[in-house]
Amino acid sequence: MISSARCRRCWNGISISRRWPNCWPKSRPSPISRRAMAEKPDSTLPPERMLRLQAEFAAHLRDPGNCPAPEGVEDRRMAVYRRLFFGNLRNLMARNFPVLRRLLDDVEWDGLIRELMVAHRSTTPLFPEIGSELLAFMAGPGEHWLGDRPWMAELVHWEYLETLARLHESEPPEPRPAGPERSDYAPALNPTLQMARYQWPVHQIRPAFVPDQPLDQPVNLLVYRRHDDRVAFERVNDFTLQFLLRMQSNRNSTGLVLLQALAEELNISPPDRVIEAGFGMLQHLSQREVISPILPA
Structure with a gap:
């Protein structure tokens, strides 16, 4: 396939792609479009009527079954907006929650998205953060979805963390050769790292495995982006999770200081064995x- 500047899509207001410098440079507006641009917009509509029209338009897009379209607007025109609005959100959520999408059939998925549109009001305009809206919905008006899917809220949270790690604006650290760690060096967390503890095995849920009861012991999971831009996952024990959480709040402490403090906090003895295992x-x-190359404190 031959590609050229004229074949590239132009940037628009809802795109997160880079703006191309040339967008069909040789194209010219048709006589009809030139006349349309020359016409002045109708400014006779009272402000209160405009606000009401916008509210009716938005309400109809969210809930066309219960909210009629604005009076005087052709249904075939409204159908375009209905299809685009619902379809874009449905597809965007499917990309953010691929496992959940595979677990629900088409009717269930469409019902979830429609209810999200009707019963929830988003607080973020950013596409990378749109997954947080489904989280908020599940904790509020969408809680009934957990009735026969008690694992669903934690799965949504886990998939959202994966999106955060994948789209995080910070650069992951470069990998380094294996070698002994020094006690006077201070480790730094991978800035894309997300950590959580779950009652359900969210990292194993898939169409072939849907758990019917929570775990006997919670599972600690890490998700982060590697230097090669691949998303990685790690299951860790309680000690490792506590160590990483302590790193978050003590960014300039050496590995030795962190291990000593954690051993004391957890009342683990003898501490020397803990510290030796900690450096491993x-x-x-x-x-x-998961952490960056160990740097001098």
């Missing part, structure tokens, strides 16, 4: 790119 943990986390 640091080496593993560094090789996995």
Whole structure:
């Protein structure tokens, strides 16, 4: 396929792609479009009527079954907006929650998206954060979806964390060769790292495996982006999770100081054995790119 500047799509107000410098440079408006541009818009519509028209338009797009379209607007024109509005949100959510999408059939998925549109009001205009709206919906008017899917809220949260890691604006650290960690060096977290603890095995849920009861013990999961831009997952024990959480609030502390404090907090003895095992943990986390190369404190 031959590609040229004229074949590229132009940037628009809802795109997150880069603006192309040339958008059909040789094209000219048709006589009809030139006349349309020359006409002045109708400014006789009272402001209160305009506001009411906008409210009716938005309400109809969200809930066309119960909210009529604005008076005087052709249904075939409204149908275009209905199809685009619903279809875009449905597809966007499917990309954000691919596992959940596969677990619901088409009728269930469309019902979830329609109810989200009707019963929830978004607080973010940003596409990368749109997944948080489904989280908020599940904690409020959409809670009834958990009736026969008690794992659903945690799965939504887990898939949202994956999106956050994948789209995080920070650059992951470069991998480094394996080597012994020094006690006077301070580790730094991968800035894309997301951590959570779940009662359900969300990392294993798929169409072939849907759990019917929670885990006996909660599972600690990490999701982050590697230097090669691949999203990675890691299951860790309680000690490792507590260590990483402590790193978040003590960014300038050395590995030795962090391990000593954690051993004391958890009342683990003798501390020397914990510290020795802890440096092995640091080496593993560094090789996995969960933490950055160990830098001088």
